[in-house]
Amino acid sequence: PEVITVQELANRMAERGADVIKTLMKMGVMATITQTIDADTAELVVTELGHRPHRVSEADVELGVIGDQDRTEDLRPRPPVVTVMGHVDHGKTSLLDALRHTDVAGREAGGITQHIGAYQVQLPSGSKITFIDTPGHAAFTEMRARGATVTDVVVLVVAADDGVMPQTVEAIRHAKAAKVPIIVAINKCDLPQAKAERVRNELLQHDLVVEDMGGEVLDVEVSAKTGKGLDRLEEAILLQAEILELKANPERPAEGTIVEAKLDKGRGPVGTVLIRRGTLRVGDIVVAGSEWGRVRALVNDRGQAVDEAGPATPVEVLGLTGVPLAGDDLAVVGTEARAREITEYRQRKKREAQAAQQARGSLEQMFSKI
Ligand code: GDP
Ligand code: MG
Numbered sequence: 001p002e003v004i005t006v007q008e009l010a011n012r013m014a015e016r017g018a019d020v021i022k023t024l025m026k027m028g029v030m031a032t033i034t035q036t037i038d039a040d041t042a043e044l045v046v047t048e049l050g051h052r053p054h055r056v057s058e059a060d061v062e063l064g065v066i067g068d069q070d071r072t073e074d075l076r077p078r079p080p081v082v083t084v085m086g087h088v089d090h091g092k093t094s095l096l097d098a099l100r101h102t103d104v105a106g107r108e109a110g111g112i113t114q115h116i117g118a119y120q121v122q123l124p125s126g127s128k129i130t131f132i133d134t135p136g137h138a139a140f141t142e143m144r145a146r147g148a149t150v151t152d153v154v155v156l157v158v159a160a161d162d163g164v165m166p167q168t169v170e171a172i173r174h175a176k177a178a179k180v181p182i183i184v185a186i187n188k189c190d191l192p193q194a195k196a197e198r199v200r201n202e203l204l205q206h207d208l209v210v211e212d213m214g215g216e217v218l219d220v221e222v223s224a225k226t227g228k229g230l231d232r233l234e235e236a237i238l239l240q241a242e243i244l245e246l247k248a249n250p251e252r253p254a255e256g257t258i259v260e261a262k263l264d265k266g267r268g269p270v271g272t273v274l275i276r277r278g279t280l281r282v283g284d285i286v287v288a289g290s291e292w293g294r295v296r297a298l299v300n301d302r303g304q305a306v307d308e309a310g311p312a313t314p315v316e317v318l319g320l321t322g323v324p325l326a327g328d329d330l331a332v333v334g335t336e337a338r339a340r341e342i343t344e345y346r347q348r349k350k351r352e353a354q355a356a357q358q359a360r361g362s363l364e365q366m367f368s369k370i
Contacts, residue, residue: 004042007033013051023048070249070277078248078311079120079128080241081150081274083140083180085171086157091187094224095157096133102230117260117272117326118314119301127238130274130312132259137167137174143257143327144178150257150274153240154182155233156208160194160221164202172206181244183236184210184219190226248311253332254280258288258324259314269293269320273309273330280315280332281308285339289328290346292339293320 006024010017010033017033023045024031031037037045046053084092105122120130132139132151143150154175158168175182184203186196200210200219209215218236222229254275261271271288273280280286284295296319298306309315317330321343324330333339 003039005034005036006031009042013049015049020045074249075247076250078246079130080152080237080246081130081312082153082155082237083132083151084155084157085137087165087167090157090159091224092157096131098224098227098230099131116301116316118274123234129234129237130314137171141174149178151180152244152246153237154180155185156182157185157187158199159188160186160196160199161188161191163199169206172208181240182217183240184217185233186219186221187224189221189228190223196221248277250279250310252278254278256330258326258328258330260326261324263323267318269323271317271320271324272314273317274314275309275311277311279308279310284332285336286330286332287339287342288320288324288330290343290350291320291322291324292343295319
């Protein structure tokens with residue numbers, strides 16, 4: 001499929017159009033500046049000119065949804081986004097609850113935290129951490145399968161009385177595959193039968209080497225029950241975030257990822273979006289997957305209406321025409337007409353894909369009978 005014009009490709013690489021045309025000619029492709037070339041050819045040109053190719057989805061290129069790169073001077077530090085993973089009953093939910101109660105801003109405001117799929121904690125130092133409130137590997141892998149990587153840091157929960165178990169190993173595998181750094185929270189350290197040292201040894205056997213053992217993985221002994229070590233866990237997360245130099249441009253139209261979505265009886269379609277870059281505001285026209293809408297209201301993790309939300313902030317978006325999917329991209333677009341055009345295109349693509357799958361299904365059925 002033809003996906004990008006020579007001009008656009010040149011712009012993206014900050015190369016002259018003439019140089020792109022010359023490179024194409026060397027490859028035996030004759031093209032003018034306004035002509036479109038396919039993804040494979042484009043990738044070859046990009047490599048040939050000494051750049052690193054980065055493919056975005058066809059629809060986004062065609063529709064120009066994916067914005068340009070931000071300039072370094074526009075980038076500002078942003079909070080880290082954390083996902084908690086670990087074996088069943090090792091205390092993921094308890095830990096998420098306990099961490100939520102360390103939020104000083106919420107305590108001051110006297111607000112009750114709402115479950116919206118993610119929440120943000122403000123530490124006494126003023127630093128913030130965003131937690132994805134849907135523990136477990138399913139959410140992580142499903143989002144990743146859909147091309148969404150929202151997580152900066154994985155907190156791996158291992159119960160000190162139980163040690164490394166199958167889902168612990170699976171979580172390590174997922175985090176490593178996604179190249180997301182792991183911080184180990186050795187939980188239930190309040191129990192007399194807790195054996196933190198044994199956990200560190202078992203982790204070593206899965207190539208997770210903690211600092212004490214000469215490695216680089218941070219580990220913290222905690223108790224979700226007593227609150228022990230939670231401050232140190234948060235410090236470890238911030239330390240890891242510092243190493244990662246997490247930054248985003250807050251001064252641009254917002255882009256984010258849907259982490260949870262539902263149809264609310266009273267409020268209609270509601271999507272929780274985690275802002276990646278830019279600032280989302282009430283009144284913005286957004287596209288989320290194959291749905292769109294004008295933002296009617298934004299609701300934070302304490303159930304309060306807010307006017308705007310910046311990078312790494314989770315916020316509920318009201319005003320969508322339908323329910324998007326977890327992992328869908330959300331982006332602000334200029335006009336309603338544009339939003340309709342994009343979502344109609346995506347819905348058509350979706351129908352086509354479904355039809356193709358059905359056709360494949362019936363073919364397979366046919367063959368299975370032979
Ligand atoms: P999840 O399946 O990983 O989400 O685990 P849960 O948070 O549901 O916890 C499983 C069980 O362990 C529950 O009965 C919790 O009360 C208990 N639990 C969780 N954290 C701690 C802890 O730090 N100490 C003790 N003693 N029990 C804990
Ligand atoms: Mg749980």
